[in-house]
Amino acid sequence: MAVNPSSYISLTHKITTLQNNLFSFPSPFSSKFRSITRKASISSLPVAQNDAVPSQVEVPSSNSFTKHHESTFSGLEEVMTGYMFGKKKATEVAHAVWKNVVRKGDLVIDATCGNGYDTLAMLRLIADDDNKSRGRVLSMDLQKDALDRASSLLDRSVSADERKLVELYAMCHSKMEELVPNGNAVRLVAFNLGYLPGGDKKIKTKSETTILALEAAKKILSRGGLISILSYVGHAGGREEFEKVESFAAGLPIDNWLCCKLQTVNRPLAPILVLLSRK
């Protein structure tokens, strides 16, 4: 496969820029969550504000965050190279980027639970080794069928203690703010747009609610957090939805956000990964 060296440099530069802008802070939230429910809203989740965190932080090169950052950077290089040579999927790139942002004990949101693979990947990032983590994955989907599949995947894949760190909600992601009433506490909000693989293809994400959900995600994301959107353009409405997502990203102010996309230019129907990093 021929690779244009200038594309590689540009891509590497973009990823490096993204890496340099992904700050990490101790988990801002500490709370007791309700046990696993499938309700459309929760009004009393106590989540601390993260407003005290400055928007620009200089991290001394010797501190532990920097060390962790450097060690995980090589993981991202590997998956990016795999992606460029057709050995890794965009989903795997997304998961590798999340790894560099999310810490044990974080609060994260899977806005499109589906079969639960992304939820499972997030759970592995937030769960403490002793399974006493304060972290949570709030995972939502319009379809109960999807949540049942995700629930069964989790039951098969993780311990009972880890399983308790995931809350599944049958709800539209545009209402995600209701789950985080106290503001900017969420480290990662991930979207995997489109329809449920193996499910009813007519039930899929729609531009209007996706944009409402992105607006909501923007409000609840902590500084140093990430909104990750995997957008599929091969189905009816998918291209239009991607364009709306791209316009949303392009409109975010550079002072507070760094927005990138990862796209295979000669495979026009390949999924596109859009990453919105809050500084």
Ligand SMILES: C[S@@+](CC[C@H](N)C(=O)[O-])C[C@H]1O[C@@H](n2cnc3c(N)ncnc32)[C@H](O)[C@@H]1O
């Ligand atoms: C591509 S699938 C997600 C795949 C999933 N993340 C996984 O790891 O298997 C997209 C999911 O989004 C769900 N969905 C569609 N519109 C939604 C909405 N407004 N709010 C929440 N979920 C929605 C669909 O039901 C579908 O299950």
